[in-house]
Amino acid sequence: MSTQPVQQPAWAALTAHRTSHATTSLPALLAADSTRPERYTAQAAGIALDYSRQLIDDDILSSFEQLLEQQDMKGWQAKMFGGEAINTSENRAVLHVALRGSYNGPDANIPLEVSENQSKYFTFAEAVRSGEIKSHSGEAFTDVVNLGIGGSDLGPRLICHALADKAATPRVHFVANLDPTEMQRVLMGLNPGTTMFILSSKSYSTMETQANAEAANAWLSAHFNADAAATASIKAAHFCAVSNNVKAVSGWGISLDRCFSLPEWVGGRFSLWSAVGLSIVIAIGEKGFRELLAGAHEMDQHFLNAPVRENLPALLAILGIWNTDFLGAQTHGVISYSERLRYLPDYLQQLEMESNGKCVDRDGNAVTYATSPALFGGLGTTTQHSFFQMLHQGTHLVPLDIISISAEDNIKSYDGDTRAEDLLLFAKAQSDALAYGIEALPASLRDAWQAKPSYSHFPASRPNTRIHLEHLTPSTLGALIAMYEHKTFLQGVVWYINSFDQWGVELGKVMFGAMK
The missing domain is CATH 3.40.50.10490 (Glucose-6-phosphate isomerase like protein; domain 1)
Structure with a gap:
């Protein structure tokens, strides 16, 4: 023992x-x-x-x-x-390994849950990459900014930078710091009319991410010179979310079909394999993300055996x-x-x-x-x-x-x-x-x-x-x-x-x- x-x-x-x-x-x-x-x-x-x-x-x-x-x-x-x-x-269970096909337990619902969640954010990411999902002004998105901190930032940031040579449009950027300087420097080279934001916060209680989302929304509203009604429409077009707090996210103005959840048994610092990796899928595509999962699965099996x-x-x-x-x-x-x-x-x-x-x-x-x-x-x-x-x-x-x-x-x-x-x-x-x-x-x-x-x-x-x-x-x-x-x-x-x-x-x- x-x-x-x-x-x-x-x-x-x-x-x-x-x-x-x-x-x-x-x-x-x-x-x-x-x-x-x-x-x-x-x-x-x-x-x-x-x-x-x-x-x-x-x-x-x-x-x-x-x-x-x-x-x-x-x-x-x-x-x-x-x-x-x-x-x-x-x-709580600790099952980030299930996200890459390494679950060995008896619950058949877990692999199904993983597959269903992946299908949702894979489909959305590919639609953003292809230009099928468009901005408020009807244009394809050229840039995506991930707003997260800790586990909602560090893993995706590492992978998107490491595999940047395999990335295509749209370009993916990251803002984590509460200090407005980081966001200002990221946004200064972007076109608000073709920029999407991922609000990534499992609990939607992380104040740094909330504050940066408000700043991003203000940046978009200023660009479109929007009134209250238009601001809501712009937010709906230019934001998506990774969060389990659906009520709070939808209350802020992000539609439910753009909110992607992750299981409670995935801890933040182990979450890049989940919907938190939406920015990764947008950067390198579903095929690249599946290869990432496959490499992790191979290491899982090596570790076990x-x-x-x-x-x-x-x-x-x-x-x-x-x-x-x-x-x-x-x-x-x-x-x-x-x-x-x-x-x-x-x-x-x-x-x-x-x-x-x-x-x-x-x-x-x-x-x-x-x-x-x-x-x-x-x-x-x-x-x-x-x-x-x-x-x-x-x-x-x-x-x-x-x-x-x-x-x-x-x-x-x-x-x-x-x-x-x-x-x-x-x-x-x-x-x-x-x-x-x-x-x-x-x-x-x-x-x-x-x-x-x-x-x-x-x-x-x-x-x-x-x-x-x-x-x-x-x-x-x-x-x-x-x-x-x-x-x-x-x-x-x-x-x-x-x-x-x-x-x-x-x-x-x-x-x-x-x-x-």
């Missing part, structure tokens, strides 16, 4: 490993075993994960396999995929727990050597920190161990010229995920353009430099570096995981996101916390209301 992990025998074994491995270095681990890079690489769904540059060995992995068994990994997987209410504080040492989400969860709870890391970095994955760290910040930033366990008891580290990130190579100095020579241990895509899958602007190849080389070079320090250099360069003063010293042994995609497609992107979802879920299982509520978010809202 799962409980706080510190009470499990495997946790004690891992603590002993930490003591016995206190002086182990990555250069030594890599030098001692020429097969380590091959043995410590796992692949699934178009993703290769090389964790050979992590401060971990076979004995530690064996103890983690035991810990996952003692914390009932398989049991919790069955509960989630079977539709049990594992979000116990809110008595692959043994731990070949299981990408399980390995990421293990590495995170080892670095956080045993090596003392308080932060985790995600560096992507692909502009198309610019918004991945933003998305993962919510996914991981909102899910696992908890100090009480499932039974309401205080935890005595670290849970979610602070997650940050950015783009290589730009981050190499900002905070990589601290990663290499700072006093804090900062484990990294270094993500790359193949050079062939990158954009080339002219004949002989080698920047895509250089990105790949930089990803490998930084991974090696963090792990080996100056030992990664060729002998001639190493000798010259060793002659430098002490301020050029590199501690090395900086743990990092290489994650590589041969192609960045809707399918591999879906698999990448699902991989991180399952990592987050499994870490919550081990830490014995509820990864699916977010009371820290609610407190700030209540405090704002009290001060208003």
